[in-house]
Amino acid sequence: MKFSDFTAYAGELCLYLAAVGFLLSPPGDMAGMAIFLAVCLLAESACTLWGKRKGIVPYLPLLLLVPFFFTAQTIRELLRPAPVLILLLLRCRARRWRMEYYSVRSLFQTGGVIYLVLFMAFLITQHIDRLVSDSFPFFVMWLLLSVYNMRMLRNPYVASLDGRFKALNAVLLLCVALTGALLSSGPAVTAVTTVLKALWSGVIAPLLFVVLYVVAILFSLLWYAANFLFWLFARDRGEVDPPKIETGQMQEALMETMPEMAEPSQWLIRLAILAGVAAFLIVAWLIARNMISPAVKDTEDPGALQRESLASPGRKPRRGMGRAPAEGVREVYRKYLALCASFQIPVDGRAASDVIRDLSAPYTGGEDAGALREQWLRARFSGQETSPEEVREARQLLRRMRETAAKAKRAENKQRKMGR
Secondary structure, eight states: OOHHHHHHHHHHHHHHHHHTGGGGSOTTOHHHHHHHHHHHHHHHHHHHHTTTSOTTGGGGGGGGGHHHHHSOOSHHHHHTTHHHHHHHHHHHHHTOOOOOHHHHHHHHHHHHHHHHHHHHHHHHTTOHHHIIIIIHHHHHHHHHHHHHHHHHHSOHHHHHHOTHHHHHHHHHHHHHHHHHHHHTSHHHHHHHHHHHHHHIIIIIHHHHHHHHHHHHHHHHHHHHHHHHHHHHHHHHTTOOOOOOOOHHHHHHHHHHHSOOOOOOOHHHHHHHHHHHHHHHHHHHHHHHHHHSOTTOOOOOOGGGOOOOOSSOOSSOOEETTEEOHHHHHHHHHHHHHHHHHTTTOOOSSSSOHHHHHHHHHHHHOHHHHHHHHHHHHHHHHSSSOOOHHHHHHHHHHHHHHHHHHHHHHHHHHHHHHHHO
């Protein structure tokens, strides 16, 4: 199991506790939620390590979650480990444990929106203290882990070839941690809540009132227009005016026709609770299934990847009637490899792309070669199409490298002639 997989699992669990888990836990039970996080992370890590084994072995670590069900004292505490158990069961069944950049990024975008809505809801209901004390620490931890994982998983091949990449990520993570600590302090939270409350009471609430007032006026105008048309038709036919029902008379008529509300029986209450529990489990199952996309496949280690070949593929991907942008960047990179081969640089798969870049730097220019390599890595391994602008930029880089290489060859030939 890779360290990035472990941190991605921890981030998912922190987001769950920040958005849902704290609502299913007793207020102020930070120690209990921390123990729950540690046990769930241990179970998921063990499932990952045993994930390739056959039979029931990958499912055995899920037994670590069983004590949470037996020690639950309320229905909310009983539901707290259920989403985690569903997610781990689906992952064990699908045998998909490798975390990908795009799944982490998608969860980061979705989780940010969900937590913003949750924050506004608690702010409006005057329960922001509960959110800050029980949820915000896990949210900050998820935010840190998400930033770190997106940096590490954005291109694992760059991470394995560049030794400074991890150091830069560590510095970035430290900066985000300090920012989170400052934002989670008492004065910062007070300032943010004050600004948001002022924004709600001074801008959002008046706008909503105006919108509702306008809608009410429109409905009133439609009602009077319909009533006026009905009166015109009735007058042309010589009929009497339609009866007008006042608001008070309508309320009295409705109250007379409505039966007396009796106290709900116990079986109706239990049925409502069961329906709520079933709805919660169904939503948890749908979210967990969406997190494990069938299209995502475990990739091999970066050391086992195939190098770019000088020969163009026999069957090129198409986009409409033209060539796909990703293939355009790869085509430019193959021409760059052919240029490197003219300088006796090994481009037959024995050397990695960073080695080729360093060897070709004296002939083609280090900055241009590095920029083209970055574009090729995105086109080759990101799984997404590049834009036409990036293709044009890659061609400009190749054009400049050819000019630089021509100057290098002329200088080399001149030195040979002088040596003779």
